[in-house]
Amino acid sequence: MRIDVVTIFPEYLAPLRAALLGKAVDRGLISVGVHDLRDWTHDVHKAVDDSPYGGGPGMVMKPQVWGDALDTVCTDRTRLVVPTPAGRPFTQAVARELADEEHLVFACGRYEGIDQRVVDDASRRMRVDELSIGDYVLVGGEVAVLVVVEAVARLLPGVLGNPRSAAEDSFSDGLLEGPSYTRPEVWRELPVPDVLRSGNHRLIDRWRRDQALRRTWERRPELVDALPEDALDKHDRAL
Numbered sequence: 380m381r382i383d384v385v386t387i388f389p390e391y392l393a394p395l396r397a398a399l400l401g402k403a404v405d406r407g408l409i410s411v412g413v414h415d416l417r418d419w420t421h422d423v424h425k426a427v428d429d430s431p432y433g434g435g436p437g438m439v440m441k442p443q444v445w446g447d448a449l450d451t452v453c454t455d456r457t458r459l460v461v462p463t464p465a466g467r468p469f470t471q472a473v474a475r476e477l478a479d480e481e482h483l484v485f486a487c488g489r490y491e492g493i494d495q496r497v498v499d500d501a502s503r504r505m506r507v508d509e510l511s512i513g514d515y516v517l518v519g520g521e522v523a524v525l526v527v528v529e530a531v532a533r534l535l536p537g538v539l540g541n542p543r544s545a546a547e548d549s550f551s552d553g554l555l556e557g558p559s560y561t562r563p564e565v566w567r568e569l570p571v572p573d574v575l576r577s578g579n580h581r582l583i584d585r586w587r588r589d590q591a592l593r594r595t596w597e598r599r600p601e602l603v604d605a606l607p608e609d610a611l612d613k614h615d616r617a618l
């Protein structure tokens with residue numbers, strides 16, 4: 380997979396070259412390009428934004444600069460991702476969709492946004508997703524890009540040490556992850572649940588699912604309601 384990021388703060392994307400993602404890049408599983416939007420400005424002040432038509436607070440990012448940048452970085456096979464609080468929710472399912480793409484380009488805007496015509500124009504040539512990573516407002520899209528790239532990259536074959544992790548992580552079966560434990564057996568008078576030391580994997584799997592269901596029901600009941608009809612057996616419903 381090829382990932383390109385266009386931003387006015389390239390240094391914000393340095394973590395893309397560290398740790399898990401750094402290894403994936405070193406092993407050629409992902410290639411990453413970070414581009415400074417100001418490289419496409421032509422005025423002495425390297426202006427990237429301007430006052431909003433219709434008035435209002437803040438500044439809006441200029442269409443000409445973004446248009447030239449995306450003309451350079453994108454092709455018609457690109458999937459363009461624009462983080463924005465006004466986007467559709469970024470979920471594990473969306474991460475799985477993006478993980479199948481050959482080329483992702485991320486456009487990092489500032490809070491007041493990018494002139495809408497940039498998305499409208501790009502949509503004529505490529506698929507464009509305006510995505511929200513949550514109902515809160517950041518200052519810029521860079522942090523959102525780090526979130527999306529990490530959630531997507533970990534799904535790529537070979538990136539995670541243990542492929543079972545991605546298949547069994549939270550949301551893969553529509554439920555939240557239950558509690559995890561490791562040594563010692565008792566820590567500050569808190570024991571590990573006996574079932575996990577029983578060696579009875581049928582019971583262990585049942586206990587883990589019960590814990591996941593209970594936690595999901597307590598913390599995110601809407602996820603339980605969204606489960607497909609046949610997802611819960613009679614034991615689950617008795618919980």
Ligand SMILES: Nc1cc(-c2cccs2)n[nH]1
Nearest residue numbers: 463464512513517519520
């Ligand atoms: N979910 C979300 C995205 C954002 C921003 C993207 C770009 C500027 S602010 N805030 N919250």
